[in-house]
Amino acid sequence: SVPPGMLPLCRWPMAWGTAPRQSPGLPLAPCRAFSNNKIMVELDESSGIATMKFKSPPVNSLSLDFLTEFCISLEKLENNRACRGVIITSAIPKIFSSGLDITEMCGKSTEHYAEFWRAVQEMWLRLYGSNMVTVAAVNGSSPAGGCLIALSCDYRIMVENPKFGIGLNEAQLGIVAPFWFKDTFVNVVGHRVAERSLQLGSLHPAPEAHRFGLVDELVPEEKLQEKTGAVMAQWLALPDHARQLTKSMMRKAVLDRLVAHREEDIQNFISFISKDSIQKSLRMYMEMLKKKKG
Amino acid sequence: SVPPGMLPLCRWPMAWGTAPRQSPGLPLAPCRAFSNNKIMVELDESSGIATMKFKSPPVNSLSLDFLTEFCISLEKLENNRACRGVIITSAIPKIFSSGLDITEMCGKSTEHYAEFWRAVQEMWLRLYGSNMVTVAAVNGSSPAGGCLIALSCDYRIMVENPKFGIGLNEAQLGIVAPFWFKDTFVNVVGHRVAERSLQLGSLHPAPEAHRFGLVDELVPEEKLQEKTGAVMAQWLALPDHARQLTKSMMRKAVLDRLVAHREEDIQNFISFISKDSIQKSLRMYMEMLKKKKG
Amino acid sequence: SVPPGMLPLCRWPMAWGTAPRQSPGLPLAPCRAFSNNKIMVELDESSGIATMKFKSPPVNSLSLDFLTEFCISLEKLENNRACRGVIITSAIPKIFSSGLDITEMCGKSTEHYAEFWRAVQEMWLRLYGSNMVTVAAVNGSSPAGGCLIALSCDYRIMVENPKFGIGLNEAQLGIVAPFWFKDTFVNVVGHRVAERSLQLGSLHPAPEAHRFGLVDELVPEEKLQEKTGAVMAQWLALPDHARQLTKSMMRKAVLDRLVAHREEDIQNFISFISKDSIQKSLRMYMEMLKKKKG
Numbered sequence: 001s002v003p004p005g006m007l008p009l010c011r012w013p014m015a016w017g018t019a020p021r022q023s024p025g026l027p028l029a030p031c032r033a034f035s036n037n038k039i040m041v042e043l044d045e046s047s048g049i050a051t052m053k054f055k056s057p058p059v060n061s062l063s064l065d066f067l068t069e070f071c072i073s074l075e076k077l078e079n080n081r082a083c084r085g086v087i088i089t090s091a092i093p094k095i096f097s098s099g100l101d102i103t104e105m106c107g108k109s110t111e112h113y114a115e116f117w118r119a120v121q122e123m124w125l126r127l128y129g130s131n132m133v134t135v136a137a138v139n140g141s142s143p144a145g146g147c148l149i150a151l152s153c154d155y156r157i158m159v160e161n162p163k164f165g166i167g168l169n170e171a172q173l174g175i176v177a178p179f180w181f182k183d184t185f186v187n188v189v190g191h192r193v194a195e196r197s198l199q200l201g202s203l204h205p206a207p208e209a210h211r212f213g214l215v216d217e218l219v220p221e222e223k224l225q226e227k228t229g230a231v232m233a234q235w236l237a238l239p240d241h242a243r244q245l246t247k248s249m250m251r252k253a254v255l256d257r258l259v260a261h262r263e264e265d266i267q268n269f270i271s272f273i274s275k276d277s278i279q280k281s282l283r284m285y286m287e288m289l290k291k292k293k294g
Numbered sequence: 295s296v297p298p299g300m301l302p303l304c305r306w307p308m309a310w311g312t313a314p315r316q317s318p319g320l321p322l323a324p325c326r327a328f329s330n331n332k333i334m335v336e337l338d339e340s341s342g343i344a345t346m347k348f349k350s351p352p353v354n355s356l357s358l359d360f361l362t363e364f365c366i367s368l369e370k371l372e373n374n375r376a377c378r379g380v381i382i383t384s385a386i387p388k389i390f391s392s393g394l395d396i397t398e399m400c401g402k403s404t405e406h407y408a409e410f411w412r413a414v415q416e417m418w419l420r421l422y423g424s425n426m427v428t429v430a431a432v433n434g435s436s437p438a439g440g441c442l443i444a445l446s447c448d449y450r451i452m453v454e455n456p457k458f459g460i461g462l463n464e465a466q467l468g469i470v471a472p473f474w475f476k477d478t479f480v481n482v483v484g485h486r487v488a489e490r491s492l493q494l495g496s497l498h499p500a501p502e503a504h505r506f507g508l509v510d511e512l513v514p515e516e517k518l519q520e521k522t523g524a525v526m527a528q529w530l531a532l533p534d535h536a537r538q539l540t541k542s543m544m545r546k547a548v549l550d551r552l553v554a555h556r557e558e559d560i561q562n563f564i565s566f567i568s569k570d571s572i573q574k575s576l577r578m579y580m581e582m583l584k585k586k587k588g
Numbered sequence: 589s590v591p592p593g594m595l596p597l598c599r600w601p602m603a604w605g606t607a608p609r610q611s612p613g614l615p616l617a618p619c620r621a622f623s624n625n626k627i628m629v630e631l632d633e634s635s636g637i638a639t640m641k642f643k644s645p646p647v648n649s650l651s652l653d654f655l656t657e658f659c660i661s662l663e664k665l666e667n668n669r670a671c672r673g674v675i676i677t678s679a680i681p682k683i684f685s686s687g688l689d690i691t692e693m694c695g696k697s698t699e700h701y702a703e704f705w706r707a708v709q710e711m712w713l714r715l716y717g718s719n720m721v722t723v724a725a726v727n728g729s730s731p732a733g734g735c736l737i738a739l740s741c742d743y744r745i746m747v748e749n750p751k752f753g754i755g756l757n758e759a760q761l762g763i764v765a766p767f768w769f770k771d772t773f774v775n776v777v778g779h780r781v782a783e784r785s786l787q788l789g790s791l792h793p794a795p796e797a798h799r800f801g802l803v804d805e806l807v808p809e810e811k812l813q814e815k816t817g818a819v820m821a822q823w824l825a826l827p828d829h830a831r832q833l834t835k836s837m838m839r840k841a842v843l844d845r846l847v848a849h850r851e852e853d854i855q856n857f858i859s860f861i862s863k864d865s866i867q868k869s870l871r872m873y874m875e876m877l878k879k880k881k882g
Contacts, residue, residue, distance in 0.1 A: 154493065174827040176834055187485045191775045192801060195838040199742065199831050200823065213486060235494065239468040239575075243493050246470055250489040281827075448787065481779045507780060529788065533762040533869075537787050540764055544783040 038066045040091060041073045048084035049232055050077050055091035059098035062145045066101070067119040074126050084240060085133035085232050088153060089224075090140055094164070099144030105273050106282050117269040120145070121180075121262060128152040128184060129255050131244045133235040137228045138215065142166040143203055144177075150215070151184045154235065154247070157228055160218035162205040167214070171201030174281040176272070178265060183254040189213050332360045334385060335367050342378035343526055344371050344426075349385035353392035356439045360395070361413040368420050378534060379427035379526050382447060383518075384434055388458070393438030399567050400576050411563045414439070415474075415556060422446040422478060423549050425538045427529040431522045432509065436460040437497055438471075444509070445478045448541070449525055454512035456499040461508070465495030468575040470566070472559060477548040483507050626654045628679060629661045636672035637820055638665050638720075643679035647686035650733045654689070655707040662714050672828060673721035673820050676741060677812075678728055682752070687732030693861050694870050705857045708733070709768075709850060716740040716772060717843050719832045721823040725816045726803065730754040731791055732765075738803070739772045742835070743819055748806035750793040755802070759789030762869040764860070766853060771842040777801050 038056035043049075052073060054060040062070075077083045090096045104116045127134065127149065134153040141164045142150055150156050150166065158166065168185055170177045177185075177198060186194045193212050197204070210218045219227045235243075258265065272278060332350035337343075346367060348354040356364075371377045384390045398410045421428065421443065428447040435458045436444055444450050444460065452460065462479055464471045471479075471492060480488045487506050491498070504512045513521045529537075552559065566572060626644035631637075640661060642648040650658075665671045678684045692704045715722065715737065722741040729752045730738055738744050738754065746754065756773055758765045765773075765786060774782045781800050785792070798806045807815045823831075846853065860866060 155490070171826050171830040171834055174830045176830050176837070179837060182837055187489070189486070190484055190778055191838070192777070195775070195835075196743070196804075198834045198838065199826070201826060201830070216490075238465050238493070238495060241571075242465040242468045242470050242495075246465055246492045247489075249470070249473060249476055250485070250492065277829075449784070481783070483780070484778055510784075532759050532787070532789060535865075536759045536762045536764050536789070540759055540786045541783075543764070543767060543770055544779070544786065 038063075038069050039073055041077070043077065043080070043083055045082045048082060048236065049087065049229075050083050050085070051087045051089065052077075053089055053091045054097055057092060059095045060090055060092055060146070061098045061101040062120070062123075063101040064104055064116050064119055067116075067123050071119070071122050071126055074130065078126075078131060083132065085135070085236055086130070087135050087137055087228055087232060088149065089137035089228075092140065095140040095146075096136075096138045096142040096164075096166075097146030097149060098141070099146045099148075102282055102286055106279060106286065110270055110274070113270045113273055114266050117266050118262075121258060121265065124148065124152060124180065124184070125255060125258065128251055129248070131240075131247075133232060133243075135228055135232050135235070137224050138164070138166065139221065139224055140164055141203075143169050147214075148181055148184060151188050155217075155231055156215040157217045157219060157224065157231060158206045158209065158215040159221045159224055160206055160210075161221065162207055164206050165203035166206065166209045167201075167203040168198055169201040169203045171199060172203075173201070173285055175278065178269070179261075180254065180258040180265075183257065187251075187254060332363050333367055335371070337371065337374070337377055339376045342376060342530065343381065343523075344377050344379070345381045345383065346371075347383055347385045348391055351386060353389045354384055354386055354440070355392045355395040356414070356417075357395040358398055358410050358413055361410075361417050365413070365416050365420055368424065372420075372425060377426065379429070379530055380424070381429050381431055381522055381526060382443065383431035383522075386434065389434040389440075390430075390432045390436040390458075390460075391440030391443060392435070393440045393442075396576055396580055400573060400580065404564055404568070407564045407567055408560050411560050412556075415552060415559065418442065418446060418474060418478070419549060419552065422545055423542070425534075425541075427526060427537075429522055429526050429529070431518050432458070432460065433515065433518055434458055435497075437463050441508075442475055442478060445482050448529065449511075450509040451511045451513060451518065451522055451525060452500045452503065452509040453515045453518055454500055454504075455515065456501055458500045459497035460500065460503045461495075461497040462492055463495040463497045465493060466497075467495070467579055469572065472563070474548065474552040474559075477551065481545075481548060626657050627661055629665070631665070631668070631671055633670045636670060636824065637675065637817075638671050638673070639675045639677065640665075641677055641679045642685055645680060647683045648678055648680055648734070649686045649689040650708070650711075651689040652692055652704050652707055655704075655711050659707070659710050659714055662718065666714075666719060671720060673723065673824055674718070675723050675725055675816055675820060676737065677725035677816075681728065683728040683734075684724075684726045684730040684752075684754075685734030685737060686729070687734045687736075690870055690874055694867060694874065698858055698862070701858045701861055702854050705854050706850075709846060709853065712736065712740060712768065712772070713843060713846065716839055717836070719828075719835075721820060721831075723816055723820050723823070725812055726752070726754065727809065727812055728752055729791075731757050735802075736769050736772060739776050742823065743805075744803040745805045745807060745812065745816055745819060746794045746797065746803040747809045747812055748794055748798075749809065750795055752794050753791035754794065754797045755789075755791040756786055757789040757791045759787060760791075761789070761873055763866065766857070768842065768846045768853075771845065775839075775842060 038054070038060075040051075040053040040055050042051045042053075052070075054066075056063075056066055060066070074086070077086055100120065105113065108116075134155075136150040136153040136156045138150050138156060138158040140159070143165065147166050147168050158164065168177045168181055170181075182194065182198060185198065189197070189212055193214075196202075204214060206215065206218055209215045217227065217231075332348070334345075334347040334349050336345050336347075346364075350357075350360055354360070368380070371380055394414065399407065402410075428449075430444040430447040430450045432444050432450060432452040434453070437459065441460050441462050452458065462471045462475055464475075476488065476492060479492065483491070483506055487508075490496075498508060500509065500512055503509045511521065511525075626642070628639075628641040628643050630639050630641075640658075642654075644651075644654055648654075662674070665674055688708065693701065696704075722743075724738040724741040724744045726738050726744060726746040728747070731753065735754050735756050746752065756765045756769055758769075770782065770786060773786065777785070777800055784790075792802060794803065794806055797803045805815065805819075
């Protein structure tokens with residue numbers, strides 16, 4: 001059940017649970033609650049639906065620890081035959097995820113940048129290539145890396161609050177979304193919308209995002225859970241095998257492209273992020289955030 | 295006048311009519327009624343418009359015989375300089391075509407599967423790469439292979455009856471649309487709509503299909519013929535040569551891809567369809583259809 | 589600041605101003621009025637916004653001289669650090685640009701065709717790959733090559749007059765838009781709309797063009813300047829470097845494709861345009877235009 005182009009995990013220690021994948025004939029693995037510091041994972045074995053709920057205050061930013069936990073959680077579900085679908089949502093009010101943790105990209109060593117970027121890649125390779133049905137229940141703002149998580153799911157439902165924004169707004173910070181963020185975005189909204197939105201670094205209010213297909217559906221907050229369940233049921237009504245092969249056929253070209261250029265992409269990230277001008281603008285951005293809070 | 299990447303027919307005996315293609319200087323070939331057991335072909339020499347009307351009860355399923363006749367008919371029209379455009383429609387009420395004939399894929403020999411799949415490929419290569427203007431007048435439901443025929447035309451007009459469905463719904467049967475069905479679909483509706491529709495195996499009611507561009511136009515049944523004629527006239531108003539080169543430019547990449555992987559695609563089909571699990575689910579589906587009828 | 593895949597100019601004499609590109613540390617170049625026979629160029633150094641206004645009566649057709657002047661003007665702005673964005677518009681009422689000058693393609697030598705086509709390529713490579721923000725203020729009809737100029741900008745605003753048409757209507761003249769016109773078009777409107785529009789050689793009235801995204805916005809003629817300024821300000825609010833890298837990421841594949849096949853594309857153009865049938869239909873078209881005028 002490894003999607004095409006999927007690389008083995010390499011960062012976390014074996015003891016954390018990278019047992020060999022189960023073959024279809026083995027008994028079901030029990031679903032334990034595991035390493036849930038930043039993400040709450042619950043599996044309803046009767047329906048086969050798991051929920052991954054981000055709970056990393058203040059804004060669910062994607063730190064190295066968060067990404068590591070995300071990958072491990074997802075892999076455990078992927079290997080659990082009782083699990084067929086995953087709902088991804090947030091336990092923090094008003095924010096789905098704020099995207100990559102800027103502190104991981106500021107004033108750190110080259111080795112750290114490499115490790116961090118590899119974890120970002122790994123997260124996307126696993127989620128975009130997941131064999132499970134993945135539904136994003138976007139119950140808050142979702143800029144940059146947060147938007148990427150939503151884009152990588154099979155379906156996106158967003159709370160209709162126009163104060164919640166979603167988009168790959170990296171350009172606003174003076175940085176550039178990597179090519180595989182772009183590829184994922186183009187696959188959802190098409191070339192023209194992506195070109196304009198990426199260049200302007202737009203964070204689209206939910207209704208606008210819905211209008212051009214960045215999210216599939218808008219619902220009032222109180223209907224989100226019900227609607228997400230209904231969508232998941234619709235997708236799970238299909239036989240897994242045919243659906244998985246179809247998903248892989250649609251996403252393989254874009255997954256393969258990162259796999260083929262993975263080390264190069266890490267080097268690009270390191271040399272870009274190490275630039276004085278980029279470090280300076282990230283520091284300024286963090287100052288601004290601190291002042292905003294304080 | 296052979297479109298790029300078009301292979302010569304190889305299945306049917308020479309005597310059936312695979313004469314060398316006419317060069318532009320030769321006199322017009324007379325238009326005979328030929329081998330019309332399953333498809334009625336009529337050519338109006340004054341307008342240059344032919345009609346291929348499927349009449350293979352009960353549901354115009356694409357059997358090996360049907361596909362063979364389709365390819366021969368299309369080739370004869372292609373070689374006939376009096377013919378510039380083809381309208382494809384059905385003589386059976388409520389059904390355009392039900393798609394590939396499942397009996398050809400169930401309990402047959404490897405050789406039979408290979409011959410059948412090659413005929414499916416041939417049909418698509420000829421239709422998608424046709425030099426003629428091709429308009430689908432979709433006057434009934436059009437699942438799977440039936441939808442592929444419509445998608446391969448230059449323009450799709452569908453009767454606005456919401457009971458008529460159209461879509462590549464293979465996943466519903468536990469099977470997977472091959473990559474060139476997918477490529478054709480993506481070229482019409484874009485990546486996102488195709489990804490969702492293929493994974494869900496959706497059969498879209500005509501109004502929904504129209505909303506996202508799977509069909510270009512909806513008309514009341516009694517207006518279908520008139521509207522189809524008007525659309526054809528609009529397309530035939532263009533000089534053939536420039537239109538043909540433009541069509542080829544748009545479709546060449548996708549046609550070339552199948553031509554380059556044709557034998558591999560046949561082998562994939564054989565090994566997929568020969569699986570016990572697939573055979574079982576196809577048999578169950580046929581049982582269900584029989585009970586529905588009886 | 590050379591976009592990827594950009595070739596050095598080769599046609600015009602060095603004396604015309606192809607000085608080596610400025611490195612970022614050099615002082616700003618003064619903005620002179622230069623070679624403005626067919627295009628009026630004005631730069632507002634305070635805002636960093638230049639305007640290129642076509643003023644080549646009767647219809648701003650893209651002659652070899654026009655294209656040469658266009659490339660030189662664009663290059664000078666590109667090299668001028670005081671300039672960050674360019675507005676492209678017309679000084680001729682009711683016409684933006686009528687496209688390639690047919691007289692350059694009729695009854696000329698092979699060498700002339702090669703020189704002309706290279707200038708068309710150069711214009712597109714420079715404009716589509718420009719590091720500056722480019723906004724087309726389409727204040728009149730814009731067929732064929734005129735449409736290509738608009739499509740190559742970052743944003744298109746058109747006067748809402750339904751008598752103004754825009755489109756790659758080459759097929760109407762019996763000629764074929766080259767693959768890179770097509771690629772540019774597909775990147776804006778998607779594969780299906782492009783396929784249909786190119787085959788029919790459609791010249792879309794402004795409201796229709798807006799409906800399927802060929803232009804981004806419609807405005808009353810008297811609001812065009814104000815709206816264009818507002819859009820430009822929105823795009824210039826982004827940091828240049830991130831925006832430029834993003835633009836290059838989106839457009840590189842299509843730019844590289846022409847660069848890789850540039851000489852082949854010139855040979856294709858020459859052998860196509862040299863055909864008796866094509867020469868004949870271009871002459872007929874010119875006769876028709878003359879009669880219309882007279």
